[in-house]
Amino acid sequence: MDDGMVVATHDVAHRFPGTDVLFEHLNITVRPGETVAVCGPSGCGKSTLLSILAGWEKPWHGTVERHGIGRIGWAFQNPYGVPERTALDHVVFPLLAKGMTRRAAEPQAMEALGLFDLEYAAGRRFADLSGGEAQRLMLARAVCARPDLLLVDEPTAQLDTRTVHSVSHVLGHLAGQGMIVMVATHDPDTRDACRRVIDLAEYAPRGEANA
Ligand SMILES: Nc1ncnc2c1ncn2[C@@H]1O[C@H](COP(=O)(O)OP(=O)(O)OP(=O)(O)O)[C@@H](O)[C@H]1O
CATH class of the missing domain: 3.40.50.300 (P-loop containing nucleotide triphosphate hydrolases)
Incomplete structure (x- = not known):
């Protein structure tokens, strides 16, 4: 930074x-x-x-x-995601897009989930998350790549x-x-x-x- x-x-x-x-x-x-x-x-x-x-x-x-x-991180007003993908998949995705390996990305994604008290939901499908969980997932996804x-x-x-x-x-x-x-x-x-x-x-x- x-x-x-x-x-x-x-x-x-x-x-x-x-x-x-x-x-x-x-x-x-x-x-x-x-x-x-x-x-x-x-x-x-x-x-x-x-x-x-x-x-x-x-x-x-x-x-x-x-x-x-x-880097710019954005958390949208209306949570969106791929219903059958897990919460962790959603947070890992921007890190993979940035060129990280899944092995390197997962701990960083878990840390971002942890910031918003979502570690417990890492393996849950997006479709099964509550509205509040999905909203916190958007925040975790937005911050995981450590935007400026x-x-x-x-x-x-x-x-x-x-x-x-x-x-x-x-x-x-x-x-x-x-x-x-x-x-x-x-x-x-x-x-x-x-x-x-x-x-x-x-x-x-x-x-x-x-x-
Ligand atoms: N692409 C667009 N073309 C035309 N009008 C638009 C477009 N995007 C937004 N608007 C209009 O511009 C205004 C401002 O929208 P915006 O979503 O920025 O408001 P907001 O303050 O965030 O509202 P809210 O608190 O309801 O989310 C609204 O009247 C909206 O309908």
Whole structure:
């Protein structure tokens, strides 16, 4: 990881073709060690902002700087997987894609499962996981390859309060190890556990932009 690593937006605004402007004049700078909650009402553009930060979506206006960022990890809002494959298979897969052997990948994948208290489920089929287990599996898969930038979309929608606290704690711990962690969330507990909050409602256009 690069000490000078940074993710920044410079006067970013976004709208999809044929839709209103979601947010504008967004200037943020995020550095390693930070956990940032991206908040705001449903449909305000939280997931879209994460996609823009990842470079998957080009902003309608402005630029995004990703200095020193190599690997990006992403945990999706809706867990998805291959029903008959095990939880461990899902976490091993990105490591194999990175060129690791299965033998080398498995301990690293088990460590990632352990971070989210999922070792017990390593051998279970994805189809047999509960909603909360599948959601934690997405987190384990996102962090297993030790990304520089971790983008997490609604990580706690299906989790109970105690698990929310433990996931928030792990995300803070990963940031402490030098990751940049950004979390789109509605959940007040998750938001409060983050070091910084970006409220996208504050960047909603006022008046003329959507006229
Ligand atoms: N590819 C697209 N084309 C057109 N509109 C889109 C596209 N992707 C998202 N949108 C719209 O942009 C808006 C913002 O979507 P986004 O998923 O970023 O919101 P969100 O704040 O994450 O919402 P939620 O909290 O409900 O998950 C929504 O109105 C959505 O319908």
